[in-house]
Amino acid sequence: MSKSCDSWSTVSLVSLASAGLSALCPPTVEAAQYLSVEQAEKAAFPEADRFDARVLRLTPEQLRSLDAVASVRQRGEVRQIEAWAGSKLLGTLYVDDVLGKVEWVTYAVAIGADGAVRSLEILEYRETHGYEVRTPSWRKQFAGRRLETPFHFGDDIKNISGATLSCSHLTAGVQRLLALHAQLTKSR
Protein backbone atom coordinates (compact mmCIF):
# COMPACT_ATOMS: atom_id res chain seq x y z
CA MET A 1 0.00 0.00 0.00
CA SER A 2 1.35 3.41 -0.89
CA LYS A 3 2.08 6.01 1.74
CA SER A 4 -0.42 8.47 0.37
CA CYS A 5 -3.21 6.05 1.30
CA ASP A 6 -2.91 7.34 4.84
CA SER A 7 -5.12 10.30 4.11
CA TRP A 8 -7.90 8.24 2.51
CA SER A 9 -10.70 6.61 4.45
CA THR A 10 -12.81 3.70 3.31
CA VAL A 11 -16.48 3.19 4.01
CA SER A 12 -19.04 0.63 2.96
CA LEU A 13 -21.79 1.99 0.69
CA VAL A 14 -24.35 -0.03 2.59
CA SER A 15 -23.32 1.72 5.79
CA LEU A 16 -23.95 5.10 4.12
CA ALA A 17 -27.55 4.11 3.58
CA SER A 18 -27.91 2.90 7.14
CA ALA A 19 -26.36 6.17 8.31
CA GLY A 20 -29.57 7.72 7.05
CA LEU A 21 -28.02 9.50 4.08
CA SER A 22 -30.62 8.21 1.66
CA ALA A 23 -33.23 10.01 3.70
CA LEU A 24 -31.62 13.22 2.50
CA CYS A 25 -33.07 12.60 -0.92
CA PRO A 26 -36.75 13.22 -1.34
CA PRO A 27 -38.65 11.11 -3.89
CA THR A 28 -38.03 11.73 -7.54
CA VAL A 29 -40.84 12.86 -9.73
CA GLU A 30 -41.42 10.46 -12.61
CA ALA A 31 -41.37 13.07 -15.31
CA ALA A 32 -40.69 16.69 -14.87
CA GLN A 33 -42.11 19.34 -17.11
CA TYR A 34 -39.80 22.22 -17.79
CA LEU A 35 -41.75 24.18 -20.29
CA SER A 36 -45.38 23.92 -21.35
CA VAL A 37 -46.29 23.87 -25.04
CA GLU A 38 -47.77 27.36 -24.65
CA GLN A 39 -44.57 28.67 -23.06
CA ALA A 40 -42.53 27.07 -25.85
CA GLU A 41 -44.76 28.73 -28.49
CA LYS A 42 -44.27 32.16 -26.95
CA ALA A 43 -40.55 31.67 -26.40
CA ALA A 44 -39.97 30.62 -30.02
CA PHE A 45 -42.26 33.16 -31.70
CA PRO A 46 -42.75 36.09 -29.32
CA GLU A 47 -44.04 38.25 -32.18
CA ALA A 48 -46.90 35.86 -33.07
CA ASP A 49 -50.52 36.83 -32.41
CA ARG A 50 -52.05 33.45 -33.25
CA PHE A 51 -51.06 29.79 -33.05
CA ASP A 52 -52.77 27.09 -35.15
CA ALA A 53 -52.23 23.63 -33.72
CA ARG A 54 -52.94 20.21 -35.13
CA VAL A 55 -51.83 16.65 -34.47
CA LEU A 56 -50.09 14.82 -37.29
CA ARG A 57 -50.43 11.05 -37.20
CA LEU A 58 -47.55 9.69 -39.21
CA THR A 59 -48.32 6.78 -41.52
CA PRO A 60 -46.09 3.68 -41.46
CA GLU A 61 -44.86 4.81 -44.86
CA GLN A 62 -43.94 8.26 -43.56
CA LEU A 63 -42.19 6.75 -40.54
CA ARG A 64 -40.19 4.46 -42.83
CA SER A 65 -39.13 7.38 -45.00
CA LEU A 66 -38.00 9.23 -41.87
CA ASP A 67 -36.09 6.15 -40.69
CA ALA A 68 -34.02 6.57 -43.84
CA VAL A 69 -33.07 10.09 -42.67
CA ALA A 70 -32.16 9.11 -39.11
CA SER A 71 -33.17 6.12 -37.08
CA VAL A 72 -34.72 6.71 -33.68
CA ARG A 73 -37.93 5.53 -32.06
CA GLN A 74 -40.58 8.17 -32.43
CA ARG A 75 -44.15 7.94 -31.14
CA GLY A 76 -45.68 8.54 -34.57
CA GLU A 77 -47.71 11.48 -33.41
CA VAL A 78 -46.30 14.94 -33.84
CA ARG A 79 -47.93 18.20 -32.80
CA GLN A 80 -47.56 20.87 -35.44
CA ILE A 81 -48.18 24.46 -34.41
CA GLU A 82 -48.07 27.29 -36.92
CA ALA A 83 -47.21 30.75 -35.63
CA TRP A 84 -48.88 33.66 -37.37
CA ALA A 85 -48.63 37.44 -37.15
CA GLY A 86 -51.74 38.63 -38.97
CA SER A 87 -51.68 36.88 -42.34
CA LYS A 88 -47.96 36.21 -42.22
CA LEU A 89 -46.70 32.73 -41.34
CA LEU A 90 -43.73 33.22 -39.03
CA GLY A 91 -42.81 29.60 -38.70
CA THR A 92 -43.76 26.23 -37.30
CA LEU A 93 -43.23 24.63 -33.93
CA TYR A 94 -43.12 20.83 -33.77
CA VAL A 95 -43.61 19.02 -30.49
CA ASP A 96 -42.44 15.43 -30.57
CA ASP A 97 -41.13 12.62 -28.37
CA VAL A 98 -38.08 10.48 -29.01
CA LEU A 99 -37.06 7.40 -27.14
CA GLY A 100 -33.57 7.84 -25.79
CA LYS A 101 -31.44 5.13 -24.32
CA VAL A 102 -33.91 4.59 -21.54
CA GLU A 103 -36.39 7.42 -21.48
CA TRP A 104 -38.84 9.38 -23.60
CA VAL A 105 -37.88 12.98 -24.14
CA THR A 106 -40.48 15.53 -25.22
CA TYR A 107 -38.99 18.39 -27.17
CA ALA A 108 -40.05 21.31 -29.32
CA VAL A 109 -38.28 22.45 -32.47
CA ALA A 110 -39.13 25.85 -33.92
CA ILE A 111 -38.51 26.18 -37.64
CA GLY A 112 -38.65 29.67 -39.10
CA ALA A 113 -40.31 30.58 -42.40
CA ASP A 114 -36.84 30.33 -43.96
CA GLY A 115 -36.68 26.64 -43.02
CA ALA A 116 -33.91 27.11 -40.44
CA VAL A 117 -34.14 25.89 -36.86
CA ARG A 118 -34.89 28.80 -34.53
CA SER A 119 -34.80 27.00 -31.22
CA LEU A 120 -34.80 23.62 -29.57
CA GLU A 121 -36.27 23.18 -26.11
CA ILE A 122 -36.78 20.14 -23.93
CA LEU A 123 -40.33 20.25 -22.59
CA GLU A 124 -40.45 17.07 -20.62
CA TYR A 125 -37.60 14.90 -19.51
CA ARG A 126 -37.73 11.74 -17.48
CA GLU A 127 -34.61 11.79 -15.37
CA THR A 128 -31.97 9.35 -16.56
CA HIS A 129 -33.00 7.05 -13.76
CA GLY A 130 -36.69 7.65 -14.40
CA TYR A 131 -37.16 4.11 -15.63
CA GLU A 132 -35.98 2.78 -12.31
CA VAL A 133 -38.35 4.99 -10.40
CA ARG A 134 -41.13 2.77 -11.60
CA THR A 135 -39.49 -0.34 -10.19
CA PRO A 136 -40.88 -1.06 -6.73
CA SER A 137 -37.52 -1.74 -5.07
CA TRP A 138 -36.15 1.63 -6.05
CA ARG A 139 -39.29 3.41 -5.04
CA LYS A 140 -39.38 1.66 -1.69
CA GLN A 141 -36.19 3.27 -0.42
CA PHE A 142 -37.99 6.60 -0.36
CA ALA A 143 -41.40 5.36 0.76
CA GLY A 144 -42.92 7.74 3.23
CA ARG A 145 -39.75 9.77 3.51
CA ARG A 146 -39.82 13.47 3.05
CA LEU A 147 -37.38 16.00 4.26
CA GLU A 148 -37.89 19.70 4.49
CA THR A 149 -34.96 20.95 2.50
CA PRO A 150 -33.60 24.41 3.15
CA PHE A 151 -33.77 25.49 -0.49
CA HIS A 152 -36.66 25.59 -2.84
CA PHE A 153 -35.41 24.45 -6.18
CA GLY A 154 -33.89 21.14 -5.20
CA ASP A 155 -37.11 19.28 -4.85
CA ASP A 156 -36.07 16.09 -6.56
CA ILE A 157 -32.95 14.12 -7.25
CA LYS A 158 -31.55 15.95 -10.16
CA ASN A 159 -27.90 16.11 -9.45
CA ILE A 160 -27.14 12.66 -10.59
CA SER A 161 -23.46 12.93 -11.26
CA GLY A 162 -21.65 10.11 -12.94
CA ALA A 163 -23.42 9.36 -16.17
CA THR A 164 -22.86 11.10 -19.40
CA LEU A 165 -25.91 10.32 -21.44
CA SER A 166 -25.56 10.73 -25.11
CA CYS A 167 -28.30 12.82 -26.65
CA SER A 168 -27.67 11.58 -30.18
CA HIS A 169 -31.24 10.29 -30.37
CA LEU A 170 -32.46 13.84 -29.95
CA THR A 171 -30.29 15.00 -32.83
CA ALA A 172 -31.85 12.19 -34.87
CA GLY A 173 -35.32 13.39 -33.84
CA VAL A 174 -34.55 16.92 -35.01
CA GLN A 175 -33.21 15.66 -38.33
CA ARG A 176 -36.43 13.68 -38.81
CA LEU A 177 -38.60 16.69 -38.05
CA LEU A 178 -36.66 18.84 -40.51
CA ALA A 179 -37.22 16.16 -43.17
CA LEU A 180 -40.90 15.94 -42.26
CA HIS A 181 -41.20 19.72 -42.42
CA ALA A 182 -39.63 19.73 -45.89
CA GLN A 183 -42.06 16.99 -47.04
CA LEU A 184 -45.07 18.87 -45.70
CA THR A 185 -44.10 22.24 -47.18
CA LYS A 186 -43.41 20.63 -50.55
CA SER A 187 -46.80 18.93 -50.67
CA ARG A 188 -48.56 22.17 -49.86
Added chain:
Amino acid sequence: MSSCSLRRIRPWLGTYVHIDVTAPDSHRAALSVEAAFEAIAIVHQAMSFHSPDSELSRLNREAHLRPVSVGVHTRAVLLAARRFAQLSGGLFDPTVAPALVRHQFLPTPTAPAANQEASWEDIEIDKDGQVFFRRPLWMDLGGIAKGYAVDQAIDALKDYGVLEACVNAGGDLRHFSRQGLRHPLVVRHPGDASRSIPLGHIANKAVASSGDFVLGRRGSEIDTSPIVDPRHGVAKCRPRSVTVIADSCCTADALTKIVSLLGQDASPLLAELGASAAIIEAPDTLHASSGFWSALGHEASPGHAPHA
Protein backbone atom coordinates in the same frame (compact mmCIF):
# COMPACT_ATOMS: atom_id res chain seq x y z
CA MET B 1 -38.96 38.71 -1.05
CA SER B 2 -40.68 36.95 -3.92
CA SER B 3 -38.28 35.15 -6.20
CA CYS B 4 -38.62 33.03 -9.31
CA SER B 5 -37.18 29.58 -9.93
CA LEU B 6 -36.71 28.15 -13.39
CA ARG B 7 -35.43 24.87 -14.80
CA ARG B 8 -34.42 24.40 -18.39
CA ILE B 9 -32.77 21.54 -20.25
CA ARG B 10 -31.18 21.79 -23.66
CA PRO B 11 -28.92 19.44 -25.57
CA TRP B 12 -25.34 20.74 -25.62
CA LEU B 13 -21.86 19.29 -25.19
CA GLY B 14 -23.07 15.87 -26.32
CA THR B 15 -25.35 15.55 -23.33
CA TYR B 16 -28.35 17.19 -21.72
CA VAL B 17 -27.44 20.37 -19.91
CA HIS B 18 -29.72 21.13 -16.96
CA ILE B 19 -29.87 24.65 -15.62
CA ASP B 20 -31.70 25.45 -12.40
CA VAL B 21 -31.89 29.04 -11.33
CA THR B 22 -33.56 31.16 -8.67
CA ALA B 23 -33.54 34.87 -9.44
CA PRO B 24 -35.15 37.92 -7.83
CA ASP B 25 -37.78 38.05 -10.60
CA SER B 26 -39.03 36.02 -13.56
CA HIS B 27 -37.60 38.38 -16.17
CA ARG B 28 -34.11 38.10 -14.75
CA ALA B 29 -34.47 34.33 -14.35
CA ALA B 30 -35.36 33.92 -18.04
CA LEU B 31 -32.61 36.26 -19.27
CA SER B 32 -29.95 34.65 -17.09
CA VAL B 33 -30.82 31.16 -18.36
CA GLU B 34 -30.58 32.36 -21.98
CA ALA B 35 -27.20 33.94 -21.26
CA ALA B 36 -25.97 30.75 -19.58
CA PHE B 37 -26.99 28.54 -22.52
CA GLU B 38 -25.38 31.06 -24.88
CA ALA B 39 -22.12 30.79 -22.93
CA ILE B 40 -22.29 26.98 -23.21
CA ALA B 41 -23.08 27.16 -26.91
CA ILE B 42 -19.98 29.28 -27.54
CA VAL B 43 -17.73 26.74 -25.83
CA HIS B 44 -19.46 23.85 -27.60
CA GLN B 45 -19.08 25.44 -31.04
CA ALA B 46 -15.43 26.32 -30.51
CA MET B 47 -14.30 23.00 -29.03
CA SER B 48 -16.45 20.27 -30.57
CA PHE B 49 -14.39 17.32 -31.82
CA HIS B 50 -17.43 16.14 -33.79
CA SER B 51 -18.00 19.33 -35.75
CA PRO B 52 -15.61 20.04 -38.64
CA ASP B 53 -16.36 23.77 -38.26
CA SER B 54 -15.04 24.12 -34.70
CA GLU B 55 -11.78 25.88 -33.83
CA LEU B 56 -10.59 22.58 -32.41
CA SER B 57 -11.17 20.74 -35.72
CA ARG B 58 -9.31 23.51 -37.54
CA LEU B 59 -6.36 23.04 -35.18
CA ASN B 60 -6.37 19.31 -35.86
CA ARG B 61 -6.33 19.96 -39.60
CA GLU B 62 -3.88 22.85 -39.83
CA ALA B 63 -1.94 23.63 -36.65
CA HIS B 64 0.93 21.29 -37.57
CA LEU B 65 1.43 23.25 -40.82
CA ARG B 66 1.28 26.81 -39.48
CA PRO B 67 0.27 28.66 -36.30
CA VAL B 68 -3.52 28.95 -36.07
CA SER B 69 -5.35 31.72 -34.18
CA VAL B 70 -7.94 30.63 -31.65
CA GLY B 71 -10.45 32.56 -29.57
CA VAL B 72 -10.15 33.41 -25.92
CA HIS B 73 -12.10 30.35 -24.73
CA THR B 74 -10.19 27.75 -26.72
CA ARG B 75 -6.96 29.36 -25.58
CA ALA B 76 -8.08 29.28 -21.93
CA VAL B 77 -9.01 25.60 -22.15
CA LEU B 78 -5.77 24.73 -23.93
CA LEU B 79 -3.77 26.49 -21.23
CA ALA B 80 -5.75 24.67 -18.54
CA ALA B 81 -5.23 21.34 -20.33
CA ARG B 82 -1.52 22.00 -20.54
CA ARG B 83 -1.39 22.89 -16.85
CA PHE B 84 -3.14 19.64 -15.88
CA ALA B 85 -0.81 17.70 -18.18
CA GLN B 86 2.19 19.28 -16.42
CA LEU B 87 0.74 18.76 -12.93
CA SER B 88 -0.01 15.11 -13.64
CA GLY B 89 3.27 14.32 -15.37
CA GLY B 90 1.42 13.73 -18.64
CA LEU B 91 -1.29 11.44 -17.27
CA PHE B 92 -3.83 14.02 -18.34
CA ASP B 93 -3.19 14.32 -22.04
CA PRO B 94 -5.55 16.00 -24.54
CA THR B 95 -3.86 14.19 -27.43
CA VAL B 96 -5.10 10.66 -26.72
CA ALA B 97 -7.92 11.06 -29.26
CA PRO B 98 -6.48 8.48 -31.73
CA ALA B 99 -7.07 5.75 -29.12
CA LEU B 100 -10.60 7.04 -28.49
CA VAL B 101 -11.31 7.08 -32.23
CA ARG B 102 -9.92 3.54 -32.62
CA HIS B 103 -12.34 2.34 -29.96
CA GLN B 104 -15.28 4.30 -31.37
CA PHE B 105 -15.65 6.73 -28.50
CA LEU B 106 -15.05 9.52 -31.00
CA PRO B 107 -15.67 9.74 -34.76
CA THR B 108 -12.73 9.80 -37.16
CA PRO B 109 -11.90 13.47 -37.81
CA THR B 110 -11.18 14.91 -41.24
CA ALA B 111 -7.58 15.64 -40.36
CA PRO B 112 -4.21 14.20 -41.35
CA ALA B 113 -3.23 11.08 -39.45
CA ALA B 114 -1.84 11.81 -36.01
CA ASN B 115 1.80 11.09 -35.31
CA GLN B 116 1.86 8.11 -32.97
CA GLU B 117 4.59 9.66 -30.85
CA ALA B 118 2.78 12.99 -30.46
CA SER B 119 1.79 14.16 -26.99
CA TRP B 120 0.68 17.29 -25.18
CA GLU B 121 4.30 18.48 -25.20
CA ASP B 122 3.98 19.09 -28.95
CA ILE B 123 1.40 21.84 -28.38
CA GLU B 124 2.72 25.42 -28.46
CA ILE B 125 0.49 28.28 -27.34
CA ASP B 126 1.77 31.83 -27.70
CA LYS B 127 0.55 34.95 -25.95
CA ASP B 128 -1.49 36.19 -28.91
CA GLY B 129 -3.64 33.06 -28.98
CA GLN B 130 -1.71 31.37 -31.79
CA VAL B 131 -1.47 27.60 -31.52
CA PHE B 132 1.10 25.42 -33.24
CA PHE B 133 1.55 21.63 -33.15
CA ARG B 134 5.12 20.43 -33.57
CA ARG B 135 3.76 17.20 -35.04
CA PRO B 136 0.39 16.27 -36.57
CA LEU B 137 -1.86 15.27 -33.67
CA TRP B 138 -5.53 14.90 -32.79
CA MET B 139 -6.49 17.02 -29.87
CA ASP B 140 -9.68 16.36 -27.96
CA LEU B 141 -10.69 18.67 -25.12
CA GLY B 142 -13.56 16.40 -24.04
CA GLY B 143 -11.86 15.77 -20.71
CA ILE B 144 -11.98 19.39 -19.66
CA ALA B 145 -14.10 21.61 -21.94
CA LYS B 146 -17.41 20.45 -20.49
CA GLY B 147 -16.31 21.56 -17.04
CA TYR B 148 -15.10 24.85 -18.48
CA ALA B 149 -18.48 25.38 -20.19
CA VAL B 150 -20.27 24.79 -16.88
CA ASP B 151 -18.01 27.41 -15.23
CA GLN B 152 -18.78 29.89 -18.02
CA ALA B 153 -22.52 29.29 -17.55
CA ILE B 154 -22.26 29.87 -13.79
CA ASP B 155 -20.34 33.12 -14.42
CA ALA B 156 -23.08 34.27 -16.81
CA LEU B 157 -25.77 33.48 -14.23
CA LYS B 158 -23.87 35.34 -11.51
CA ASP B 159 -23.61 38.39 -13.80
CA TYR B 160 -27.41 38.50 -13.82
CA GLY B 161 -27.55 38.58 -10.06
CA VAL B 162 -29.18 35.19 -9.56
CA LEU B 163 -29.65 33.95 -6.00
CA GLU B 164 -29.20 30.23 -6.59
CA ALA B 165 -28.02 28.25 -9.56
CA CYS B 166 -26.98 24.77 -10.52
CA VAL B 167 -25.64 23.84 -13.95
CA ASN B 168 -25.32 20.13 -14.67
CA ALA B 169 -23.84 18.90 -17.95
CA GLY B 170 -24.25 15.14 -17.79
CA GLY B 171 -22.59 14.75 -14.43
CA ASP B 172 -20.25 17.74 -14.53
CA LEU B 173 -22.00 20.22 -12.31
CA ARG B 174 -21.46 23.39 -10.38
CA HIS B 175 -23.60 24.97 -7.73
CA PHE B 176 -23.85 28.61 -6.74
CA SER B 177 -25.73 30.10 -3.84
CA ARG B 178 -25.47 33.72 -2.80
CA GLN B 179 -26.55 32.81 0.71
CA GLY B 180 -24.46 29.66 0.93
CA LEU B 181 -27.43 27.28 0.86
CA ARG B 182 -26.57 23.64 0.32
CA HIS B 183 -27.53 21.39 -2.53
CA PRO B 184 -27.92 17.56 -2.46
CA LEU B 185 -25.41 15.44 -4.33
CA VAL B 186 -26.18 11.97 -5.62
CA VAL B 187 -23.92 9.76 -7.71
CA ARG B 188 -24.70 6.68 -9.71
CA HIS B 189 -23.56 3.29 -8.45
CA PRO B 190 -20.72 2.15 -10.72
CA GLY B 191 -21.81 -1.48 -10.67
CA ASP B 192 -25.50 -0.88 -11.18
CA ALA B 193 -26.61 2.26 -13.01
CA SER B 194 -30.10 1.87 -11.60
CA ARG B 195 -28.87 2.60 -8.08
CA SER B 196 -27.99 6.04 -6.80
CA ILE B 197 -25.78 6.90 -3.87
CA PRO B 198 -26.64 10.05 -1.92
CA LEU B 199 -23.44 11.52 -0.57
CA GLY B 200 -24.47 14.70 1.21
CA HIS B 201 -24.75 18.36 0.24
CA ILE B 202 -22.47 20.78 -1.56
CA ALA B 203 -22.47 24.58 -1.43
CA ASN B 204 -20.71 26.77 -4.01
CA LYS B 205 -18.68 23.85 -5.29
CA ALA B 206 -18.22 21.96 -8.52
CA VAL B 207 -18.46 18.19 -8.89
CA ALA B 208 -17.43 15.93 -11.74
CA SER B 209 -17.64 12.18 -12.04
CA SER B 210 -16.09 9.70 -14.43
CA GLY B 211 -17.09 6.12 -14.65
CA ASP B 212 -15.83 3.39 -16.91
CA PHE B 213 -19.42 2.68 -17.83
CA VAL B 214 -21.06 4.70 -20.56
CA LEU B 215 -24.79 4.50 -20.38
CA GLY B 216 -26.43 2.88 -23.35
CA ARG B 217 -23.22 1.64 -24.92
CA ARG B 218 -23.60 -1.62 -26.76
CA GLY B 219 -21.69 -4.14 -28.79
CA SER B 220 -18.10 -5.22 -28.81
CA GLU B 221 -16.79 -2.02 -27.24
CA ILE B 222 -18.85 -2.31 -24.10
CA ASP B 223 -15.91 -3.67 -22.13
CA THR B 224 -13.58 -0.79 -22.94
CA SER B 225 -13.03 2.16 -20.66
CA PRO B 226 -13.21 5.67 -22.17
CA ILE B 227 -10.40 6.76 -19.87
CA VAL B 228 -7.16 6.35 -21.74
CA ASP B 229 -3.82 6.03 -19.99
CA PRO B 230 -1.23 7.71 -22.27
CA ARG B 231 1.28 5.10 -21.08
CA HIS B 232 -0.76 1.98 -21.80
CA GLY B 233 -3.69 2.98 -24.02
CA VAL B 234 -7.25 1.81 -23.64
CA ALA B 235 -7.99 -0.45 -20.69
CA LYS B 236 -10.77 -2.81 -19.74
CA CYS B 237 -13.81 -1.43 -17.95
CA ARG B 238 -13.92 -1.82 -14.23
CA PRO B 239 -17.05 -1.32 -12.11
CA ARG B 240 -15.56 1.76 -10.57
CA SER B 241 -16.20 5.48 -10.63
CA VAL B 242 -14.39 8.59 -9.51
CA THR B 243 -16.08 11.72 -8.15
CA VAL B 244 -14.11 14.93 -7.60
CA ILE B 245 -15.21 18.03 -5.69
CA ALA B 246 -13.38 21.28 -6.49
CA ASP B 247 -13.99 25.01 -6.68
CA SER B 248 -14.23 25.08 -10.47
CA CYS B 249 -15.85 22.50 -12.71
CA CYS B 250 -12.93 22.66 -15.15
CA THR B 251 -10.60 21.50 -12.36
CA ALA B 252 -13.04 18.83 -11.15
CA ASP B 253 -13.50 17.56 -14.72
CA ALA B 254 -9.77 17.25 -15.41
CA LEU B 255 -9.06 15.72 -12.01
CA THR B 256 -11.52 12.85 -12.54
CA LYS B 257 -9.27 11.52 -15.30
CA ILE B 258 -6.12 11.93 -13.21
CA VAL B 259 -7.63 10.29 -10.11
CA SER B 260 -8.98 7.45 -12.29
CA LEU B 261 -5.44 6.71 -13.44
CA LEU B 262 -3.47 7.55 -10.28
CA GLY B 263 -5.89 6.28 -7.66
CA GLN B 264 -5.02 7.26 -4.11
CA ASP B 265 -1.61 8.51 -5.23
CA ALA B 266 -3.42 11.59 -6.48
CA SER B 267 -3.56 12.94 -2.91
CA PRO B 268 -0.79 15.56 -3.23
CA LEU B 269 -2.31 16.96 -6.43
CA LEU B 270 -5.80 17.07 -4.91
CA ALA B 271 -4.39 18.92 -1.90
CA GLU B 272 -2.47 21.34 -4.13
CA LEU B 273 -5.64 22.23 -6.03
CA GLY B 274 -7.90 22.39 -2.97
CA ALA B 275 -9.94 19.47 -4.26
CA SER B 276 -11.10 16.16 -2.82
CA ALA B 277 -12.20 12.89 -4.38
CA ALA B 278 -13.93 9.58 -3.85
CA ILE B 279 -13.30 6.34 -5.66
CA ILE B 280 -16.34 4.09 -5.59
CA GLU B 281 -15.78 0.40 -6.28
CA ALA B 282 -18.56 -2.09 -6.81
CA PRO B 283 -20.07 -3.72 -4.97
CA ASP B 284 -19.76 -1.83 -1.72
CA THR B 285 -16.68 0.34 -1.21
CA LEU B 286 -16.08 4.06 -1.21
CA HIS B 287 -12.57 5.42 -0.69
CA ALA B 288 -12.64 9.11 0.26
CA SER B 289 -9.67 11.46 0.19
CA SER B 290 -9.16 13.81 3.08
CA GLY B 291 -11.59 16.70 2.84
CA PHE B 292 -14.17 14.78 0.78
CA TRP B 293 -16.70 14.32 3.54
CA SER B 294 -16.25 17.81 4.94
CA ALA B 295 -16.89 19.27 1.45
CA LEU B 296 -20.24 17.45 1.60
CA GLY B 297 -21.17 18.93 4.95
CA HIS B 298 -20.20 15.98 7.17
CA GLU B 299 -18.03 16.46 10.22
CA ALA B 300 -16.72 12.92 9.98
CA SER B 301 -17.07 9.98 7.65
CA PRO B 302 -20.77 9.12 7.78
CA GLY B 303 -20.37 5.38 7.27
CA HIS B 304 -18.18 2.67 8.67
CA ALA B 305 -15.45 0.57 7.10
CA PRO B 306 -16.52 -2.50 5.17
CA HIS B 307 -16.04 -5.85 6.87
CA ALA B 308 -12.62 -7.20 6.08
